[in-house]
Amino acid sequence: MNAASIANRSLGAAPTPAAPGQAAGREAVRVKGWWRANRFLVLRRLAQASVFAAFLLGPWAGIWIVKGNLSASLTLDVLPLTDPFVLAQVLATRHLPETRALIGAAVVIAFYALVGGRVFCSWVCPLNVVTDAAAWARRRLRIGTGRVPRGTLRYWLAGAVLVASAITGQAVWEFVNPVSMTQRALIFGGALAWGAAAAVFLFDLLVAPRGWCGHVCPVGATYALIGHCSVLRVAASHSSRCNDCADCYAVCPEPQVIVGPLKGKGGAGPVITDRACTNCGRCIDVCSTDVFTFTHRLQTTRD
Amino acid sequence: MDLSRRTVLQAAASAGTAGLIASGAALLGRPALARPAQALRPPGAIAEEHFLGACLRCGLCVRDCPPGNLKLSTWGAGMARDVAIGTPYFEARQIPCEMCESIPCVKACPTGALDHSLTDINRARMGVAVLVDQENCLNFLGLRCDVCYRVCPVIDKAITLEKVSNPRSDRHAMLLPTVHAQDCTGCGKCEKSCVLERSAIKVLPLEIARGELGHHYRKGWEPGSRAGRPSFDLPVQRVPGQPVPGDLAPLRSGRPPYDPEAAASANAARASR
Numbered sequence: 001m002n003a004a005s006i007a008n009r010s011l012g013a014a015p016t017p018a019a020p021g022q023a024a025g026r027e028a029v030r031v032k033g034w035w036r037a038n039r040f041l042v043l044r045r046l047a048q049a050s051v052f053a054a055f056l057l058g059p060w061a062g063i064w065i066v067k068g069n070l071s072a073s074l075t076l077d078v079l080p081l082t083d084p085f086v087l088a089q090v091l092a093t094r095h096l097p098e099t100r101a102l103i104g105a106a107v108v109i110a111f112y113a114l115v116g117g118r119v120f121c122s123w124v125c126p127l128n129v130v131t132d133a134a135a136w137a138r139r140r141l142r143i144g145t146g147r148v149p150r151g152t153l154r155y156w157l158a159g160a161v162l163v164a165s166a167i168t169g170q171a172v173w174e175f176v177n178p179v180s181m182t183q184r185a186l187i188f189g190g191a192l193a194w195g196a197a198a199a200v201f202l203f204d205l206l207v208a209p210r211g212w213c214g215h216v217c218p219v220g221a222t223y224a225l226i227g228h229c230s231v232l233r234v235a236a237s238h239s240s241r242c243n244d245c246a247d248c249y250a251v252c253p254e255p256q257v258i259v260g261p262l263k264g265k266g267g268a269g270p271v272i273t274d275r276a277c278t279n280c281g282r283c284i285d286v287c288s289t290d291v292f293t294f295t296h297r298l299q300t301t302r303d
Numbered sequence: 304m305d306l307s308r309r310t311v312l313q314a315a316a317s318a319g320t321a322g323l324i325a326s327g328a329a330l331l332g333r334p335a336l337a338r339p340a341q342a343l344r345p346p347g348a349i350a351e352e353h354f355l356g357a358c359l360r361c362g363l364c365v366r367d368c369p370p371g372n373l374k375l376s377t378w379g380a381g382m383a384r385d386v387a388i389g390t391p392y393f394e395a396r397q398i399p400c401e402m403c404e405s406i407p408c409v410k411a412c413p414t415g416a417l418d419h420s421l422t423d424i425n426r427a428r429m430g431v432a433v434l435v436d437q438e439n440c441l442n443f444l445g446l447r448c449d450v451c452y453r454v455c456p457v458i459d460k461a462i463t464l465e466k467v468s469n470p471r472s473d474r475h476a477m478l479l480p481t482v483h484a485q486d487c488t489g490c491g492k493c494e495k496s497c498v499l500e501r502s503a504i505k506v507l508p509l510e511i512a513r514g515e516l517g518h519h520y521r522k523g524w525e526p527g528s529r530a531g532r533p534s535f536d537l538p539v540q541r542v543p544g545q546p547v548p549g550d551l552a553p554l555r556s557g558r559p560p561y562d563p564e565a566a567a568s569a570n571a572a573r574a575s576r
Contacts, residue, residue, distance in 0.1 A: 058366065071389075072361030072413045080413060086359050090414055093356030097414035103357065104413065149320060150313060156321035164325040168332070170355040172325060172388060175332035180360060184389055188362050193388070216324075228383025 024139065024250040025286035032288065040281030047123045055187045070124070070183040071174075072104060080104035085158065085182065085222040089173060093167035109226050115279070117227020121213055121220045122253070122280035126182045130197050131213045131253070134204035139250065148208040149215045151256070151276070158218035178180075178212075179219045210253050215275070224275045233297050234279060235271040236262040240303055241289040248283035248292070258283065262291070270302035271295065335387030336516040340507050342392040343384070343489065345373055346400065346427035347409040347417040351508075357416035360389030364408035368394020372398030393505045400429060402456050402490050425457060430480045430489030431512045432462070443470060445469050445477055450479050451493035451504050453513060460486040462493065480504065484513060 028037035035042075055073075058064040064076045072082045082104030090097055090170040112120060122128055137143075164172040174180060178196035185193035200212045213220055236242070239262050248262075249255040257274035259265065338351060345364050348354055365373040372393040376386035386392050391408075393400065402424045409417040418550075421427060434440055441448035442464075455462040464478040480493075482504075491506045 067366040068361040068363040072359045095357040099412035118327055150317050153317045153320055156317045157324055160321040160325035164329045168329050172329045174360055176328045188375045
């Protein structure tokens with residue numbers, strides 16, 4: 001059985017008896033214990049929660065660590081941070097922003113170029129909780145149907161948004177961007193903006209499995225491009241231990257990135273170098289035989 | 304690079320889909336251009352069509368607004384429904400702009416959607432106050448309300464009281480609040496403090512409230528307007544410098560013309576010598 005068919009089986013309408021995916025991680029919990037089988041998931045939720053806690057400490061408790069929101073912020077009145085894709089739309093409208101916004105984007109780009117662009121998607125973005133929930137519900141409800149757009153659509157969409165911004169002179173995606181709407185609703189309030197998050201949940205649940213983050217979202221596409229050569233990566237360092245349970249494919253938001261490094265097809269190295277990998281570490285969690293590790297990009301050894 | 308028919312067609316399909324989604328987003332943004340008249344932008348906001356391209360929707364201006372009158376639009380109920388989502392605005396009748404001298408909201412803006420060249424809050428033009436309902440304004444009814452005039456931060460410049468005779472009694476005065484747009488910042492204090500159930504004076508966006516004079520018009524009585532048009536020297540009157548006997552025209556110095564007594568005494572003095 002080749003890796004692709006494993007991936008298909010675990011993603012599709014999984015038949016009996018093994019039904020991999022539905023119980024993904026159960027074996028890991030049995031072998032490694034609950035904490036080691038869930039630690040990166042817990043850490044990611046903590047990271048996401050603490051980002052928003054830092055933003056909300058100001059308005060709720062009067063402790064101003066960071067002002068603004070994820071589109072642009074100012075930490076301790078010193079460190080500016082700017083979302084690269086939002087700023088790219090502003091630049092596309094040919095408005096030259098103040099230096100602070102440019103510095104903020106440079107800081108963000110430098111950080112994510114190092115740790116992996118889509119670390120934003122899995123460790124910060126609030127919609128990650130929504131789409132993870134949709135993927136979990138799909139596995140539990142055994143919803144195997146659905147069609148996803150091609151994975152390259154997000155890059156085309158990012159480009160099309162910039163072109164549309166240049167033509168209309170407005171930051172086009174910000175009228176509909178569920179990422180910025182959800183994070184703004186969390187930080188500044190606003191009940192109806194949750195409709196955007198609900199729409200993404202239903203899209204992922206009923207229309208396209210792992211559809212939004214993995215195929216449509218141009219914000220994630222921008223971060224993927226930023227992290228194209230990132231240093232921090234996940235690797236199938238101990239691929240000889242793999243017992244083909246396919247739990248990693250079931251939980252991975254971008255399962256196509258695992259196949260090559262895990263199976264070493266075409267002389268592929270152990271490191272998952274695909275820029276779509278979000279460094280979420282969920283594959284490390286659910287692997288009962290500890291195949292995967294966090295490592296640097298240049299590792300070549302595997303056992 | 305793989306340029307087989309298959310990949311080209313797939314790319315074309317993705318590009319087409321992306322184009323459709325992006326234009327859909329742009330179309331959804333169209334109604335946001337029609338911002339409600341009562342939703343005012345913060346001080347220094349650049350023109351609305353550029354503002355929607357320059358604003359990051361980060362809310363840093365909102366956080367640094369001391370009176371807390373700025374809000375980010377949320378698609379919620381009321382006014383916010385029609386303001387582009389995530390962009391800052393305020394409603395004068397709820398909380399007007401306090402016109403902080405340091406203008407913290409403008410300083411907080413990372414992109415210059417609030418123009419950083421605005422350093423004097425008195426030059427802010429968030430809108431312009433218009434006394435829209437003269438039929439209910441108490442001063443127009445002959446009373447001395449004056450509240451909008453009293454609260455105006457630019458009192459006696461942006462709002463003055465103009466005295467006119469009250470035709471109903473024919474012996475009383477009416478003091479009519481009158482806005483002078485060149486000094487009105489659009490802070491909205493007048494609208495906020497109007498004592499009526501619904502304000503008779505309202506701050507409106509400049510593009511709604513103001514007309515625009517044809518650019519070829521020159522107001523000849525304004526010295527600045529004389530620039531660029533031909534000017535002519537005043538005609539020089541040919542008036543005498545020295546008194547001439549029998550002349551009635553004044554001298555160039557403005558002294559009275561010929562004074563016979565002075566001339567007679569001058570002649571007598573010359574003869575005696």
